Every structure is written in C-alpha cells, then in structure tokens.
Amino acid sequence: MKLARRLRRHIDMPRDVLVLGMIAFFVALGFGVLVPVLPTFATHFGANDLMVGMVVSTFAAMRLATSPFCGRILERIGGRITLAVGIFIVAISSSTMAFAKNYWWLLGWRAAGGIGSAMFSVSAMTLLLGSVPARMRGRASGFYQSGFLIGGMAGPALGGLLAKISIVAPFHFYALTLAVAGTLGLAMLTTSTTHAADSSAEKIARPLREILADTRFQAACAANLAQGWNSIGVRSSLIPLVIVGGLGLTPTWTGIVFAVAAVVQTIALAPVGRFVDTVGRRPAMLVAGAVMAVAIMGVPLSRSIWPIMGIMCVYAIGAAAMGTAPAASVGDATGGVRGGTPVALFSMSSDTGAILGPLAAGALSDQFGRPLGFAAGAVLLAFSSMMALRMPRQKFSHQQ
Template identity: 55%
Template sequence: MSRSPHPARPALSRDVVVLGVIAFFVMVGFGVVVPVLPVYVRTFGVGYLEVGAVLSAFALMRFVFSPFCGRLIDWAGERAVLSAGIGIVAISSALVGLAHTYPEVLLLRGAGGIGSAMFSVAAMTLLLGSTTSASRGRAVGFYQGGFLIGGMAGPALGGVLAAISLTAPFFFYAGTLAVAGTVGVVLLGPRVRQSAGTGASTPPTPFRLVIRDPRFRAACLANFAQGWTSLGVRGALVPVLVVEVMHDPASWTGIAFACAAVAQTLALAPAGTFVDTIGRKPAIIGASVVAAGAILAVAFAPNVWVLTLLMCVYGVASAFLGTAPAASVGDAAGGGGGRPVAVFSMASDFGAILGPLVAGWLAQVVSFTAAFALAAAFLLVAGGYAFRMPREARLVSAPRSGE
C-alpha cells in the first residue's frame, strides 16, 4: 500500500493561535497610535527634538528592561508577565490621552516601553516553549502574521480616529490591549515546555550553555542585523530617498512600505514550512544574502517602481529572517527560558536604537550608498556566521520517489 506523498505536519497548538490573536490586537492599537503620536506631542508646544525623545523613550525602556523580563518569567511564569505587560501598556496609553504636560507624556511612554518588553519577551518565550521543533517555524510565522496584519490595519483606523480627536487613538489602543489581555488570561494554558521532537515536557537549557550554542549566536546576530536594517535604513532613509533623491511624493513611501508588508505577510506561511522542513540554517543563510542584496540595491534604484519591487523582495527575505532565528532560539534554549528570549529581543532593539543614528550620520557625511552598504554588510555577517550552525536533520520527512 502506497503512503501519502505529503506527510502530515503537526497542527499548531491552541496557545499559538491565541498568541497570534493577541499579537493582532496589540499591533492594531500600536498602529493606530504611531501616526498620531508625533502630532499629539507637538500640541504641548515642544520642538522636534522632544518629539523624537518620546519616540525613543519607548524603545530605550524596552531595551533597558528586557534583561529583567527573563527573571520575572522564571519567577512568575509567562502568562502572568504577559498579562501584566499588556496591562501596563494599556494603562499608560490611556493616561497619555489624559496627560496635561509634556513630561507626563514622556514618562508614560517610557512606562509603556517597560510593559511592551514584558509582553514581547513573555509571548515569545511561551510560543517557543509550547511548540516542538517540527512546528516551531510555522508557529513563529503565524504569530508574526498577527503582528503584520494588525500593523497594516492600524494606521488606517488611526487616521479615522484622529479626525475625531487626537486623543481618541490612545483610548482605542488601551481598549485593544484590554481585549488582548483578556484573551491571554482566559485562553492561554499553563506553562508546558516541549521537547525538541517528542512533545514531552522538558526543562529549559541552562543559559550558560545557550550562549555558547552557535544556533543562539547566529539567531542574535540575524536579529541585530534585521533591527539595524529595518529601522536604521529602511525606516529612516527610504522615506528621505523617495522624497529628496527621487523627487516623488511622500505618499509613495507609504505605498512601497504597504506592498512590502503584504509581500512579507504572504511569505510567512511558506517561510515557516521551509524552516520546519528544510531547516533553520539554510533559511538564515539564504535570506541574509537576499535581504543584503535587496537593501543594497535600493540605494541604486532608478525610480520608485524599482524601489517598491526591491522592498517587496526584502519583505520576503524578512519573513524567513523573522521565523528561522526565533525557531533557532527555541531549539538552543530547549523550547523555553526567559533569559535567552530576552537577550534575543535585546539584539533587535539594540540594532533599532543604533541603526537610525549611524545610518543618518553616514547618509549625511558620506553617502546614502554607504549607509545601505553597512546594513547589507551586517546581514552578510549574520548569514556567514550561520554556517557555524550544526547540520540539521529534516524535521518532516520529504516524500521519496515512487511513494
């Protein structure tokens, strides 16, 4: 009797689906606030430097507090830290809408960064701990898909709410976070860490061993390179490139970013399947090379149409660079452990903090090409280090001819 040519893949667990739903609600609210926040801060009579400080405070506090999140998770568990983090962001966002002075807004956004760190580290730790190696890539892809879809819907809603009031988006954000927190408390199951192949519960690998694992180091390097490239080059310089170099309307930047987000979202499912069946190592190596080539080519794009195409290529590569490194962290950490996930998250935040500053300086002092080339170099370094990862056995067997 011939066997099915398509072996069944393990289904995603309920916790993975719930985390994807939570990610959607969190990102819808975040997307609503982001376009409105700079305009709202300006109503307090401050300059652009103060506006930038409010935006940086969120990312800076995420970075500073992330190391403590691992300890909190080990003490209280992922679900409690996740819910508390969402609650902090919800309350601080609502209070931003009620703020009377600029310092209040600055402090509240910093508090929101602390809550965001708690949520993101706890959610990823729970995600990796509740999946096996055979489904970890698809689980990460599903979770990130919730973020991407929410991120695409949020700005459109933000524009509608801003027409009502500049404070309305902050209350809406608090409401979506309340929904996300309720879903987490009610539907997320107890903490159970899965072993690599059998699904049996297993303790996390000690952190001193995790940091020596080439899989974890390669994942952190890839996450740093992505944080640097996405915000340092793509987020900070592509809008300027469109307006000041190509002399196109600023609206084209939004179109290019939207197309790239759609391409990345569509690529998440195939990327997750590739990561689970072919392996993390080839995904990181291949995607790093493609992303480096695409982001470097953007500097030489002759028009906005080519730029948009290159951004879509980068978006597809980002789908692989979002799933494979996270899955590698789960493999190295034994399916869980708050500290490895916290360090992994910090790598991206560190790149996101330094990237815009260095890329902006290079673009001003040297050239746009130099800024894009440095980002491409980081991606290539990450891909090169991934060659040190151990060879992986295919987690889902491929069909043999004649079967």
C-alpha cells in the same frame, strides 16, 4: 474559545499558538493606530524634531533596559501572567498619555509603556517556543509574526480616521485593543510552557552558559540585531527620505511601498515557515541575510519608485525568513525550556539594532551620502549570513 477551535480546525497549530497570534494582531493594530498621531500630538506641547524623536525612541530604550529583568519575572510569576501584566501596563500608559498636560508627562508615560512591552514580548516568545515541538517552530513563529503584520497594516489607516474624531482618540483605542489582548492571554493561554510531545532530553533545561555558547543562539542574535537595524531602523528612517527627498514623490508613495511589502511578507510567512521546519534554519538564515543585504543596497541606487517597490518586495521575503528562522533557532538552543533569559537577550539584540540603526545610518548618510548609510546595514546582514554558516546542519521532518 470558539474562535480558537475554528482556527485550529483550519490551521494545524496548538491552541496557544493561535491565541498568541490573535494577541499579536490586537497589539499591532493598536500600535499601528498610534503611529500617525504620536509625533503630531507631541508637537502640541512645543516639541521640536529632536524631542519628537525622543518620544519615539524612549519606548525602545525602556524595552532594552527592562528586558534583562524579564526572565526573572517570568520564572517567578509565569509566562501567562507576565504577558498579561505587561500588556496592561502598556494599556494604562497609552490611556494616560491622552491626558498629558505637558511634554514630560507624555515622555514619562511613553517610557512606562516600554517596560510593559518588554514583559509582553519576552513572555509571548517564550510561550510560543515552548508550546510547539521542534518540527513546528518555524511555522509557529511565522503564524505569530503574521498577526503582527496584519494588525500593523490595518492600524495606521484606522489611526488616521480616528484622529479626525479627536487627536486623543487613537490613544484610547490603543488601550482598548491592549485590554482585549491582555484578557485573551489571561483567559485562553495555558500555564505550561513545554510541549508534551517533545522528547525527555529536550525538556531538560540547559544552563545559560551552554545556550550562550550555542552557535544556533549566536546566529539568531546576530540575525535579530541585523533585522532590528534594517527592518525597524534604516527602513523607517532612510527609505522615506530616498522616496520623498531623492525621487521628489509624496509621502503617500512611502506608505504604498511599505504596504505592498507588508502584504508580500505576510503571504511569504507560511511557505517560509514550512521551509524553515523542513529544509532547516541554517539555509533559511544564510540565504535571507544575503538576499536582504543585496536588496537594501539597491534602494539608494534606484532612480524611480518601481525598482524600489520591487526591491522591497524581495527584501520582504527575506524578512519573512528572518522573522521565523532565528526565533526557531532560539527554541532549538533552549529546547523550549527555560527560555525567559535567553529570549530576553534575543529580544535585546533587535532593540539594540532598532535604537542604534537610525542614528548610525543617519550620521553616515549625512557625512558620506545615503548609499553608505544603507551599506552599514547591509554589512550587518552579510555578517548574520556568515554566522549562520557556523550553525549545525539540521532539519525537521513532519514525521519527527
């Protein structure tokens, strides 16, 4: 409670936003710790490259399969309880994976973690969008994303150190950080999901069919699909191949490029969030999609590491906008009310991109060369910009 009060004095955000940012940090820290060791741990059971890939992708696949049910769960037991239960499911699955006796045990418990992750993701975003008025949704989304980015930057380095102690130590550490996050959610989040400062009209729940027909929601889902395809999928699968295979550098350089880009994205989140809340969601999504499309196409055409690093920093600024403006647009479309099912659909669009992106980009790259593998993602980003053109012109002043 004291930590939340201190943060609130320095950051003009409601308490729930601060708490969700802290929860995001602990979740991302633990997830990042697991990243360096999970593939290696799977090979201990004789897993080949395809089987290792299944361990990674089954988590996202179960998130996608579970997300449609999260809205009903949230409406039945509330956002705070849904978030905590989801986090504790992932914690139990992580700890249990450390005791896996064979590959299928590992795969099964990893899949169970995806179920809990979907519950956490949908409820956290629903609580976030419902805890702030429209004029603050961009900045709130940016603060929440910064928790993930900071935790994600620290996690892999810590995971490498823990792996020197024991290959299973990161699994238990992940469970511990998740237990902390779940406890924070239960103890510090409020049960209300509607900001009291919003107008009475905005508090009225819109029918789902109206939300689905809203151009703001449609553009947000298109942007999230493109973001999942590129930032989660293509970025993780093809860019390391360009750096290591194309330029002949060590994997360390991939980590350096990603770390520098993550720092740039974290720094950009605050000013981008203010831009989204004052200038508007529409211009932010329009420019971000175009900038990211051009940037991602520059990666396979680069002939040294320095242009790639610069390109990824530019891409990171666009990604900061794509991490804030679409989420704020979902809040606008729902009015911060009845967000469970729409937020689940929004989350599913990103998961769909993250699952299909690496497969499609890899197949295109194998058959026609890496530039075409990147081009497919660039087309989706350009499409998201065109979808943003259909959004109403809208901005929110701080006096609103």
